[in-house]
Amino acid sequence: MGRIIAVANQKGGVGKTTTAINLSAALAVQGKKVLGIDMDPQGNMSSGLGVDKNDDGANIYDLILGESTVEECIRKDVLENLDVLPSDINLSAAEIELIDNDNKQFIIRDAISGIVDDYDFIIIDCPPALGMLTINALTTAHGVLVPIQCEYYALEGLSQLINTIELVKERLNSDLEIEGVVFTMYDARTNLSLQVVENVKDNLNQNVYKTIIPRNIRLAEAPSYGMPINLYDSKSTGAESYRLLADEVIHKGEDD
Template identity: 70%
Template sequence: MGRIIAVANQKGGVGKTTTAINLSACLAEKKKKVLTIDIDPQGNTTSGLGVDKNMVENTVYELFLEECALKDCIQPSVMENLEIIPSNINLSGAEIELISMENKEYLLKNNLDAIKNDYDFIIIDCPPSLNLLTVNAMVASDTVLVPIQCEYYALEGLSQLMHTIDLIKERLNPKLEIEGVVFTMYDARTNLSSQVVENVKENLNKKIYKTIIPRNVRLAEAPSYGMPVNMYDSRSAGAEAYRFLAEEVIEREDEDAWL
């Protein structure tokens, strides 16, 4: 049975899209069948997986407005075993257009219920805000994976995100759980990065992945070539880190995998 994971943090610039792209790609590399859904109007996950966001006819926007069927949205990506439902700037107006629609929080879930078991993992890249699009992702998901940047304000806004997750669990999706927290943009040369990691571990009573994603030039370069990092530079530190994260996600059921 497929597992649906929303990658979410309303704080921008925390490595959310980088994590969605590269976790998806590393799961696919491990022969898992993966569907990545881009519900961020910026469409960076779409282009980061080799799809021209300005040339696709059917996106998650058309899906939400019931202008196309789910199968018409699914595109091949640059990797074997990895498909994508793309997004582009059209999605930015969706929230207003959906305002009068009944059960609008369940649009994504209702579509995914039919295909959930066709995939091992469905990874949803959320926009950097707690809006209707993010709510749709969380209602459709089994778990939420939260990337946290190793910087001074790492915990800022996190309590609001946790509150939103609790509300959705209470009112819309009682099965929703925290998948875990993953640290991103870790710089081993600074004391600050290690202090942030320790601070979050002390203050956050949630599952924290052992894998820590480093600051890595190759991770930053890969999207401009329309590739995940494990294709762009397979031996880079960024590629290795996301492979480790993929292994942890696969092994999530084993409680010993957690710190």
């Protein structure tokens, strides 16, 4: 059965989508069959993996409304071993349209239940908010990977996210666990980045991945070309970091 990981942090600009894109691609390169699910109305995971957000095909919004099946919405083999369930700006209306739906917390879980066994990993990119779209991701997932930017306010809001995860685990999805925290945008030239890493490790009772994602120009450029970093510049430090993170994610699954 596929391992479903939600990449979540309600703060924007922490490298969440960058991590969802490049972890998905790095897992696929290692021969794992991967589905990337874009649950952010901005659709940046979709475009960052080369899917045209404005194509006429069905997407996750149509799936949520019950107007298309999951098979109709998935773009197959966007990259080798990597399929994508894309998003677009229409998804921002989903929260309103779901208000009267009694099953609104479980729509994605139920919609993809028939295809979970087709994949080794399903990576969900959550929107930067703790609304119904993120709740859907958390009721679907087995684990949550939390990217944290190496800056002074790194811990701000994190307790709120952890509290939400605990509530979902208690009331909606008893299988949900925090996979771990991954540091992003690390700048080795500053003491601040090092202090933040130490501070979080000291104050957060969670698994912290050994791999730290550096600030990297090539990593920042890649999405504008519709490519993950391992295709855009496979020799960059960003590409190497996500290869290492993928190794950790794979082996964590094997250890469990």
